[in-house]
Amino acid sequence: MQPRLIIFDFDGTLMDSQPLILEAMRAAFSHCGYPQPSDQAIRNVIGLSLHAAMAALLPQTDSKEQHRLAAAYKAAYRDLRENQNRRETLFPEARQTIEMLNAMPDAVLAIATGKSRRGLYGALEREGLRSYFVTLQTADDAPSKPHPAMLHQAMRETGIGPNRTVMIGDATFDMIMANRAGVPAIGVAWGYQRPERLRAAGAWEIAADFTDLCRRIERLRPMVQLAKEA
Numbered sequence: 001m002q003p004r005l006i007i008f009d010f011d012g013t014l015m016d017s018q019p020l021i022l023e024a025m026r027a028a029f030s031h032c033g034y035p036q037p038s039d040q041a042i043r044n045v046i047g048l049s050l051h052a053a054m055a056a057l058l059p060q061t062d063s064k065e066q067h068r069l070a071a072a073y074k075a076a077y078r079d080l081r082e083n084q085n086r087r088e089t090l091f092p093e094a095r096q097t098i099e100m101l102n103a104m105p106d107a108v109l110a111i112a113t114g115k116s117r118r119g120l121y122g123a124l125e126r127e128g129l130r131s132y133f134v135t136l137q138t139a140d141d142a143p144s145k146p147h148p149a150m151l152h153q154a155m156r157e158t159g160i161g162p163n164r165t166v167m168i169g170d171a172t173f174d175m176i177m178a179n180r181a182g183v184p185a186i187g188v189a190w191g192y193q194r195p196e197r198l199r200a201a202g203a204w205e206i207a208a209d210f211t212d213l214c215r216r217i218e219r220l221r222p223m224v225q226l227a228k229e230a
């Protein structure tokens with residue numbers, strides 16, 4: 001039985017980090033003397049690496065200022081988690097889905113995220129999920145999405161090619177990244193960007209919930225094989 005590589009985005013796909021991200025971003029902009037961006041503007045950059053997100057939100061600023069904003073965001077996020085005891089929460093059924101997929105003999109699980117390595121490892125350890133993922137690709141390991149490097153690295157580390165890989169995410173960056181890597185993409189309807197945006201960005205499928213996601217992962221097997229043979 002040939003292995004399949006199932007790669008998840010993290011924030012907005014497995015973990016609901018939106019409240020902390022919104023609050024930390026607003027605090028960072030206020031601290032640095034800028035008007036707070038709208039919640040929707042922030043949602044639209046969730047999934048990018050932090051520096052790329054700041055560049056998208058404030059394109060008129062230079063790299064030095066974007067790094068200052070990124071540092072202020074990290075400090076605000078850390079304060080919310082540590083001093084105010086705020087936590088991200090897994091989406092309902094995310095844990096059960098990961099456990100179910102991990103139990104399949106041909107499934108190899110991975111993550112590709114714009115989150116930092118420290119942030120991702122901390123969240124996975126806290127939730128007891130670190131051991132389920134064979135490879136973890138973060139903003140510290142590769143260029144920001146939608147560059148395909150994270151997927152290339154995950155496939156190289158596992159030895160599984162694009163014809164047996166699928167990317168699952170909630171952002172247009174995930175869909176574009178997958179397309180650039182030659183990997184089919186499944187968008188999720190419960191994340192931070194609208195399904196129609198994901199379709200326009202190249203999603204093969206849109207999953208309504210985690211149960212539907214598992215069905216679509218299975219349905220994708222013959223579709224991918226046909227695409228390979230065409």
